[in-house]
Amino acid sequence: xxxxxxxxxxxxxxxxxxxxxxxxxxxxxxxxxxxxxxxxxxxxxxxxxxxxxxxxxxxxxxxxxxxxxxxxxxxxxxxxxxxxxxxxxxxxxxxxxxxxxxxxxxxxxxxxxxxxxxxxxxxxxxxxxxxxxxxxxxxxxxxxxxxxxxxxxxxxxxxxxxxxxxxxxxxxxxxxxxxxxxxxxxxxxxxxxxxxxxxxxxxxxxxxxxxxxxxxxxxxxxxxxxxxxxxxxxxxxxxxxx
Amino acid sequence: xxxxxxxxxxxxxxxxxxxxxxxxxxxxxxxxxxxxxxxxxxxxxxxxxxxxxxxxxxxxxxxxxxxxxxxxxxxxxxxxxxxxxxxxxxxxxxxxxxxxxxxxxxxxxxxxxxxxxxxxxxxxxxxxxxxxxxxxxxxxxxxxxxxxxxxxxxxxxxxxxxxxxxxxxxxxxxxxxxxxxxxxxxxxxxxxxxxxxxxxxxxxxxxxxxxxxxxxxxxxxxxxxxxxxxxxxxxxxxxxxxxxxxxxxxxxxxxxxxxxxxxxxxxxxxxxxxxxxxxxxxxxxxxxxxxxxxxxxxxxxxxxxxxxxxxxxxxxxxxxxxxxxxx
Amino acid sequence: xxxxxxxxxxxxxxxxxxxxxxxxxxxxxxxxxxxxxxxxxxxxxxxxxxxxxxxxxxxxxxxxxxxxxxxxxxxxxxxxxxxxxxxxxxxxxxxxxxxxxxxxxxxxxxxxxxxxxxxxxxxxxxxxxxxxxxxxxxxxxxxxxxxxxxxxxxxxxxxxxxxxxxxxxxxxxxxxxxxxxxxxxxxxxxxxxxxxxxxxxxxxxxxxxxxxxxxxxxxxxxxxxxxxxxxxxxxxxxxxxxxxxxxxxxxxxxxxxxxxxxxxxxxxxxxxxxxxxxxxxxxxxxxxxxxxxxxxx
Numbered sequence: 001x002x003x004x005x006x007x008x009x010x011x012x013x014x015x016x017x018x019x020x021x022x023x024x025x026x027x028x029x030x031x032x033x034x035x036x037x038x039x040x041x042x043x044x045x046x047x048x049x050x051x052x053x054x055x056x057x058x059x060x061x062x063x064x065x066x067x068x069x070x071x072x073x074x075x076x077x078x079x080x081x082x083x084x085x086x087x088x089x090x091x092x093x094x095x096x097x098x099x100x101x102x103x104x105x106x107x108x109x110x111x112x113x114x115x116x117x118x119x120x121x122x123x124x125x126x127x128x129x130x131x132x133x134x135x136x137x138x139x140x141x142x143x144x145x146x147x148x149x150x151x152x153x154x155x156x157x158x159x160x161x162x163x164x165x166x167x168x169x170x171x172x173x174x175x176x177x178x179x180x181x182x183x184x185x186x187x188x189x190x191x192x193x194x195x196x197x198x199x200x201x202x203x204x205x206x207x208x209x210x211x212x213x214x215x216x217x218x219x220x221x222x223x224x225x226x227x228x229x230x231x232x233x234x235x236x237x238x239x240x241x242x
Numbered sequence: 243x244x245x246x247x248x249x250x251x252x253x254x255x256x257x258x259x260x261x262x263x264x265x266x267x268x269x270x271x272x273x274x275x276x277x278x279x280x281x282x283x284x285x286x287x288x289x290x291x292x293x294x295x296x297x298x299x300x301x302x303x304x305x306x307x308x309x310x311x312x313x314x315x316x317x318x319x320x321x322x323x324x325x326x327x328x329x330x331x332x333x334x335x336x337x338x339x340x341x342x343x344x345x346x347x348x349x350x351x352x353x354x355x356x357x358x359x360x361x362x363x364x365x366x367x368x369x370x371x372x373x374x375x376x377x378x379x380x381x382x383x384x385x386x387x388x389x390x391x392x393x394x395x396x397x398x399x400x401x402x403x404x405x406x407x408x409x410x411x412x413x414x415x416x417x418x419x420x421x422x423x424x425x426x427x428x429x430x431x432x433x434x435x436x437x438x439x440x441x442x443x444x445x446x447x448x449x450x451x452x453x454x455x456x457x458x459x460x461x462x463x464x465x466x467x468x469x470x471x472x473x474x475x476x477x478x479x480x481x482x483x484x485x486x487x488x489x490x491x492x493x494x495x496x497x498x499x500x501x502x503x504x505x506x507x508x509x510x511x512x513x514x515x516x517x518x519x520x521x522x523x524x525x526x527x528x529x530x531x532x533x534x535x536x537x538x539x540x541x542x543x544x545x546x547x548x549x550x551x552x553x554x555x556x557x558x559x560x561x562x563x564x565x566x567x568x569x
Numbered sequence: 570x571x572x573x574x575x576x577x578x579x580x581x582x583x584x585x586x587x588x589x590x591x592x593x594x595x596x597x598x599x600x601x602x603x604x605x606x607x608x609x610x611x612x613x614x615x616x617x618x619x620x621x622x623x624x625x626x627x628x629x630x631x632x633x634x635x636x637x638x639x640x641x642x643x644x645x646x647x648x649x650x651x652x653x654x655x656x657x658x659x660x661x662x663x664x665x666x667x668x669x670x671x672x673x674x675x676x677x678x679x680x681x682x683x684x685x686x687x688x689x690x691x692x693x694x695x696x697x698x699x700x701x702x703x704x705x706x707x708x709x710x711x712x713x714x715x716x717x718x719x720x721x722x723x724x725x726x727x728x729x730x731x732x733x734x735x736x737x738x739x740x741x742x743x744x745x746x747x748x749x750x751x752x753x754x755x756x757x758x759x760x761x762x763x764x765x766x767x768x769x770x771x772x773x774x775x776x777x778x779x780x781x782x783x784x785x786x787x788x789x790x791x792x793x794x795x796x797x798x799x800x801x802x803x804x805x806x807x808x809x810x811x812x813x814x815x816x817x818x819x820x821x822x823x824x825x826x827x828x829x830x831x832x833x834x835x836x837x838x839x840x841x842x843x844x845x846x847x848x849x850x851x852x853x854x855x856x857x858x859x860x861x862x863x864x865x866x
Contacts, residue, residue: 072440098430102428102443106443106444353849357848367799368842371838378834483792539657
């Protein structure tokens with residue numbers, strides 16, 4: 001079976017500076033695939049390119065066997081690829097429920113069914129039921145993170161791009177979110193997951209890709225990555241030295 | 243059915259009943275023999291309401307502030323004036339006026355919607371001023387000296403009144419339908435954060451183009467209805483910057499992003515303008531400028547927002563006194 | 570067209586560019602530091618013109634001295650406006666519609682106060698300089714244009730000096746580049762914003778006084794010049810001081826030389842069309858500052 005997502009020799013330059021250099025990898029259907037690397041390694045840029053909000057300088061992205069290198073973000077969502085933002089971007093004057101409704105109505109496979117029931121279900125699923133009718137601007141940080149995820153989930157992605165959903169959360173909140181990610185995967189959604197928190201990555205991912213200075217350093221199962229000397233030097237070693 | 247949706251339905255029924263009553267009242271008002279002066283006043287207010295509701299579709303619902311609606315108003319006015327003079331039935335002429343404005347909206351929107359917020363606003367000032375200069379110099383429309391509508395037959399104010407009332411009803415219905423639709427939801431999302439909206443499947447450019455087109459069509463029709471009534475139009479008037487400004491001020495002051503706000507704003511503007519402009523033309527705009535400042539600083543929902551605050555204030559007192567009488 | 574005509578046009582374009590730069594620099598600096606598109610700039614240009622006119626008619630103050638005097642007066646007025654209105658809207662790294670509409674409301678108020686006080690008839694300032702001119706070889710230079718050009722350019726050079734050499738100037742430039750880092754570095758952002766807004770309005774007042782010596786004016790005076798200011802700062806890349814000067818030159822050249830190809834009636838459309846084209850086609854000037862987020866209020 002071909003991989004759900006394949007990235008081939010992707011390059012991105014910003015004003016002549018390389019943000020990504022020859023990055024290639026594949027994500028199999030049903031995986032939770034972690035993407036780690038020090039600050040400035042190019043993780044968010046890579047995300048933006050896959051999600052269609054930035055176009056690459058060169059290279060190719062294939063999703064479900066189709067060339068989607070230069071698609072626009074709304075096209076990506078409608079085809080089943082949706083992202084969350086590291087810095088949450090709720091529609092502030094709309095209610096939590098309305099935020100989710102946008103994703104539901106305009107996302108992937110948006111047709112028919114009991115819409116309002118579905119919104120409630122999604123909100124309950126991420127633990128936002130109690131603030132469903134509050135304006136999004138009034139939510140606390142943790143709830144805004146949940147809303148970001150809920151809104152994206154409402155778009156029914158087949159491939160979910162998660163950008164640091166755990167940053168700024170307490171340990172308990174983090175465990176809840178990680179549990180949620182596992183449940184989402186069980187329902188058949190593939191997840192590409194950027195995270196700084198190593199514990200979160202190691203406990204959830206099937207596969208981990210390491211970026212450093214815009215290049216792929218290595219990839220493999222979490223245990224192998226954790227013990228890879230190159231990774232330790234580039235990333236863990238540096239963290240330990242701090 | 244859940245309690246929430248029952249409440250929602252009851253709420254909607256009240257709304258529809260309210261608007262329906264207003265429409266019927268305005269419809270039968272002339273039977274009681276209103277003065278020509280009042281007819282004129284109501285007619286002008288209705289025209290302003292159409293443009294105000296139209297602007298709100300783009301500016302209020304989708305958050306794209308345009309200083310260029312005089313382009314559509316003027317194009318509609320000139321198109322209808324020239325078609326009616328050529329002997330085409332007025333309703334057909336208004337349809338063509340709307341169509342011309344709609345085409346203009348696409349030509350303007352395609353390049354300028356790449357710009358964000360304030361830059362879009364500034365670009366629309368440029369477009370509308372350039373348009374005015376061009377219309378002042380075009381010879382086949384009469385240039386700066388304007389255009390006179392040659393319509394045979396006597397002047398029937400009530401016919402104009404009912405035409406305006408019909409199109410106003412149409413505009414309000416379109417506005418309400420959009421406000422409560424999926425499309426309206428996507429416009430709100432675009433207003434709040436365009437990139438985030440695109441990231442969950444909304445096509446922002448398409449949404450903006452469609453709503454711009456609807457708004458332009460309604461504004462063009464309003465311009466056409468006005469031109470037929472006035473029988474004489476000139477570029478400094480219908481294409482003037484003050485026309486764009488009026489169309490922008492009414493919905494913001496009434497309450498941008500709401501259905502009722504632009505109607506209130508347009509009505510008040512129409513009345514105040516007709517009554518005050520003759521006596522103190524400048525005081526009128528001074529007042530509106532000051533109101534705009536107050537609204538931006540304190541109550542983005544304008545008059546509708548104030549009414550809402552007033553209502554919750556009264557409800558609080560009501561509840562308190564009810565509690566006191568029970569206790 | 571012979572060489573003398575060409576030289577005459579070139580000189581008048583240069584003279585025009587000087588006053589255009591002085592007129593738009595106030596907007597540039599306010600935009601740069603506060604990310605506010607100051608539509609009320611037009612209102613202050615107009616008030617500057619009437620200020621100089623009143624001084625001239627009541628106390629016979631020379632319009633050039635009047636323009637100079639306008640600067641401190643309008644600077645204080647600008648700081649007052651900032652304290653009363655501008656500081657009340659949320660600070661943003663991107664221009665917001667709220668600030669745009671707020672300044673638009675202020676413009677409406679100023680303009681209509683103008684109508685209430687001075688009526689809507691056209692006024693102009695006539696001095697002994699108005700009709701005289703200098704002859705340098707084949708080139709004719711209207712004296713008044715030169716006498717307006719010189720203070721305009723001097724004020725720009727002075728501003729440039731202040732921005733380069735003083736603490737205030739360095740702080741302003743730091744805030745233009747990165748407000749957040751500036752705050753971390755201990756720059757009192759609100760105080761700087763108030764002062765900067767004052768300087769921007771001060772320039773508007775002085776430039777209005779200078780423009781009043783060249784053109785007749787009414788309370789709607791600033792309108793056309795506001796759009797020209799937009800063109801200039803958009804062409805110049807919005808926050809760059811020298812960019813604005815270059816933009817002023819481009820606009821002055823295009824306007825001056827267009828009389829060779831365009832009918833006079835279409836002249837006013839040049840600035841408007843150039844504005845739209847510059848906004849759409851010059852992402853180099855503005856791409857970096859496109860708003861990532863926009864909010865109503």
